[in-house]
Amino acid sequence: xxFAVLRFPxxxxxxxxxxxxxxxxxxxxxxxxxxxxxxxxxxxxxxPGGFSYGDYLRCGAxxxxxxxxxxxxxxxxxxxxxxxxxxxxxxxxESGLLPGVLLRNRGLRFICRxxxxxxxxxxxxxxxxxxxxxxxxxxxxxxxxxxxxDESTLRELEDSGRVxxxxxxxxxxxxxxxxxxxxxRNIAGIVNREGNVxxxxxxxxxxxxPILGSEDGLVILNSxxxxxx
Amino acid sequence: MPRKARIYVTLKPTLLxxxxxxxxxxxxxxxxxxxxxxxxxxxxxxxxxxxAATEETVREMCAKLLANPVVEDYRxxxxxx
Numbered sequence: 001x002x003f004a005v006l007r008f009p010x011x012x013x014x015x016x017x018x019x020x021x022x023x024x025x026x027x028x029x030x031x032x033x034x035x036x037x038x039x040x041x042x043x044x045x046x047x048p049g050g051f052s053y054g055d056y057l058r059c060g061a062x063x064x065x066x067x068x069x070x071x072x073x074x075x076x077x078x079x080x081x082x083x084x085x086x087x088x089x090x091x092x093x094e095s096g097l098l099p100g101v102l103l104r105n106r107g108l109r110f111i112c113r114x115x116x117x118x119x120x121x122x123x124x125x126x127x128x129x130x131x132x133x134x135x136x137x138x139x140x141x142x143x144x145x146x147x148x149x150d151e152s153t154l155r156e157l158e159d160s161g162r163v164x165x166x167x168x169x170x171x172x173x174x175x176x177x178x179x180x181x182x183x184x185r186n187i188a189g190i191v192n193r194e195g196n197v198x199x200x201x202x203x204x205x206x207x208x209x210p211i212l213g214s215e216d217g218l219v220i221l222n223s224x225x226x227x228x229x
Numbered sequence: 230m231p232r233k234a235r236i237y238v239t240l241k242p243t244l245l246x247x248x249x250x251x252x253x254x255x256x257x258x259x260x261x262x263x264x265x266x267x268x269x270x271x272x273x274x275x276x277x278x279x280x281a282a283t284e285e286t287v288r289e290m291c292a293k294l295l296a297n298p299v300v301e302d303y304r305x306x307x308x309x310x
Contacts, residue, residue: 058297065294094297101299108247148244148300 004042013049047088060090089199100149106182165189239270
């Protein structure tokens with residue numbers, strides 16, 4: 001499976017995503033510059049974390065209108081797999097490929113630490129090597145991860161099983177005290193209606209080798225590869 | 230002569246403005262009484278050629294880029310229109 005890792009001015013998790021695809025998943029991977037409209041024949045596009053265009057105006061807003069996102073939109077419409085991590089999630093929301101928006105953390109602070117996540121749906125290309133209720137330890141690193149959408153959108157996400165990850169306690173308790181940023185319904189990750197576009201604030205590529213303190217990100221990464229554990 | 234457009238982008242009233250709340254608290258802390266609510270938004274000013282200085286164009290700019298309709302409202306004025 002071939003991966004493309006998008007690069008915007010200000011991306012800073014692009015090398016981590018590239019490393020995870022090449023050295024951990026052992027798959028071919030190529031960087032794709034934001035001005036390109038050619039996704040290098042990839043089967044899966046990773047939109048990495050960072051501060052694309054300096055987060056000017058709103059995080060992800062300018063990147064969402066870049067040439068490469070036009071290509072991603074077409075790729076997604078034809079069923080290609082797209083995963084946006086952190087700033088990538090923000091870009092997907094701004095581009096309309098995913099509903100909602102990521103607002104400033106309710107505590108106004110940038111948060112960089114491991115969190116617990118409850119896997120909510122194991123029937124997506126991004127979670128199929130996990131099991132529902134499984135608790136993952138994966139780091140977050142963001143100032144704007146407070147997921148917001150209107151009530152009817154949230155209800156639609158819930159009713160169609162499109163919430164894939166929720167912030168929780170070590171035993172899987174989905175409670176407000178384990179919500180690091182104020183996200184609606186503790187939402188940490190969602191998929192689109194078709195299930196081929198995912199966005200998540202936590203960084204699976206930062207939890208994919210024992211030396212990183214957790215390998216739980218492999219549940220997400222291996223799922224993309226086809227569910228091989 | 231370029232014409233000025235002045236655009237105000239604000240968080241929708243139903244949303245909690247965490248930043249505004251902190252500023253409200255800070256104003257109270259330094260002795261300003263009676264500050265009930267603070268909301269923080271963005272002010273954007275631009276110089277436009279006559280061809281671009283229409284309400285229609287500025288509205289499109291707001292809808293496509295300058296504001297996110299999920300969480301923000303906008304209003305604007307275009308000089309001489």
